Amino acid sequence: MDRTQSELESFVLGLVWQLGPCSAYDVRKALSDSPSSQWSGSAGAIYPLMSRLERRRLLASKEERNGKRARRSYRITPAGIGALRQWVGPPLGSDVATVVYDPLRSRARFLSACALEEQLRWVGEARLALEEVERRVRHWNTVYGDVMRDPFVRLVARHGELDLAMRRAWLRELETALRCSPEA
Amino acid sequence: MDRTQSELESFVLGLVWQLGPCSAYDVRKALSDSPSSQWSGSAGAIYPLMSRLERRRLLASKEERNGKRARRSYRITPAGIGALRQWVGPPLGSDVATVVYDPLRSRARFLSACALEEQLRWVGEARLALEEVERRVRHWNTVYGDVMRDPFVRLVARHGELDLAMRRAWLRELETALRCSPEA
């Protein structure tokens, strides 16, 4: 019962709970629409995963058929809700809170390897890239406005807002450091 | 030459550049000491990876021997520096800036599935977990103080600071939302 699940398995479990009865395809779309690129929502990941969750009795499915078109609709079981609660916590595992991985920051770490001109161009492109992310987040917020009635989903969106503001501020600091002391 | 490399391959290339001549073991330690849990620095990842980088002429190595103990010391080649610069950018790939994955936020999204009491406990544990992360970051800052002379490494550390401050603020918002409207 308390088999440890992968992060994606638990997240999908949560999605099915949150979306209500839905198909693997719906889950795939929710993942690929997400502004986070953590998971692509690839078919090769999702279909076998949801079958596994059904075998473990955390999801249940039924075939819906309108016309010739088949559609397997999943819903979460009581055991599934239990597993979801256990994953969400408390207690929180020791690895739940960590320094998140930011590819932009990773690259910034090695900016000294580049010439000043490149560094300035880098900052400019990084700002544009962050603005693009901002647009994607805003788009998600409008499309998924309905699930936003959940106060915690709203807070997750708020997290995205705060995160982007923080990264913009950080980039400004980087830029001023660059302009004031061109010695790197 | 412009073979696309994995994120870890490029990051290791950067580490060797930043640390100066060093062994695979040094790289492993740098990765496992890092407060980010993105990469474990497992032997099974690093040793084959650095061999690959050497085959591609991005790293060069020589066997150092003091007593019976062998130690393979790697340094970055000019081609390696070129590859590093190319990875760092500009130009920045479209996937470089993204909404980062935060397991804490992922779990928060489904907090409505838990009872109010659990939600309050969750917030408390999350705060403790973030404080633990803060301690790990501070420890890293003291241990790796020498590479901190690089202004961009300093800015990466600064990013960690800002990130933690942001997440603490977000958690406070979550908590007040919880205390004011206990309806979730």
Added chain:
DNA sequence: CCGCTCATGTAACTGGTTACATGATTTA
């Protein structure tokens, strides 16, 4: 009727992980 989206899946691959194995050196 062509192309797009809906819908479900499989096969091959990949970039990591854990666990194991070995042996030298250092420290308590």
Added chain:
DNA sequence: TAAATCATGTAACCAGTTACATGAGCGG
């Protein structure tokens, strides 16, 4: 002298990916 760390690697595994295959339904 026992335990920890230094140091190098391999083997088995695993959770994702891309790419492929198939077919229904729908809008231009």
